[in-house]
Amino acid sequence: xxxxxSIVEKPEGGGGYQFPDWAYKTESSPGSRxxxxxxxxxxxxxxxxxxxxxxxxxxxxxEFVIKDPDEVARLWGRRKCKPQMNYDKLxxxxxxxxNKRILHKTKGKRFTYKFNFNKLVMPNYPFxxxxxxxxxxxVTHTHEYIYMAKI
DNA sequence: GACGGAACCA
DNA sequence: TGGTTCCGTC
Numbered sequence: 001x002x003x004x005x006s007i008v009e010k011p012e013g014g015g016g017y018q019f020p021d022w023a024y025k026t027e028s029s030p031g032s033r034x035x036x037x038x039x040x041x042x043x044x045x046x047x048x049x050x051x052x053x054x055x056x057x058x059x060x061x062x063e064f065v066i067k068d069p070d071e072v073a074r075l076w077g078r079r080k081c082k083p084q085m086n087y088d089k090l091x092x093x094x095x096x097x098x099n100k101r102i103l104h105k106t107k108g109k110r111f112t113y114k115f116n117f118n119k120l121v122m123p124n125y126p127f128x129x130x131x132x133x134x135x136x137x138x139v140t141h142t143h144e145y146i147y148m149a150k151i
Numbered sequence: 152g153a154c155g156g157a158a159c160c161a
Numbered sequence: 162t163g164g165t166t167c168c169g170t171c
Contacts, residue, residue: 034161036163082165088152093164095154100163110152 037093038102038115040076060106062115069111 057063069087077085097103106112
């Protein structure tokens with residue numbers, strides 16, 4: 001009996017980071033708990049055990065490098081129950097983020113992307129200060145997402 | 152590798 | 162809506 005894929009796979013808390021329920025909910029589909037790719041990217045980014053796979057680029061704020069594209073794709077495929085996932089497909093999904101202003105490409109740098117933090121911060125939350133804060137709160141302007149990423 | 156159109160799916 | 166799959170093009 002294969003374990004297969006569960007409908008929702010909340011990351012276990014085991015000494016790590018607990019994501020609140022609302023972090024998985026969308027405005028358009030309240031019942032949906034499908035994790036978004038950029039959520040997943042941030043999730044990997046904040047965990048030290050994946051630093052050899054994906055990591056923040058020091059120096060440039062919000063910029064990250066995919067050090068092992070195959071592994072990131074494999075992990076994403078496992079989460080989404082898409083065993084045929086690869087970097088070619090994953091990167092297509094990342095490219096759709098360009099127009100949504102969630103991400104943009106760092107041209108010239110291989111496997112390097114950058115979060116558009118300036119576009120993600122919401123004016124409704126004046127207590128959020130990117131520069132002084134260790135935890136960065138990301139809020140898209142299109143959805144009710146709030147996310148925390150340790151930078 | 153990176154890009155983006157196009158068809159398709161839940 | 163947010164990808165997934167496929168692919169031609171640079």
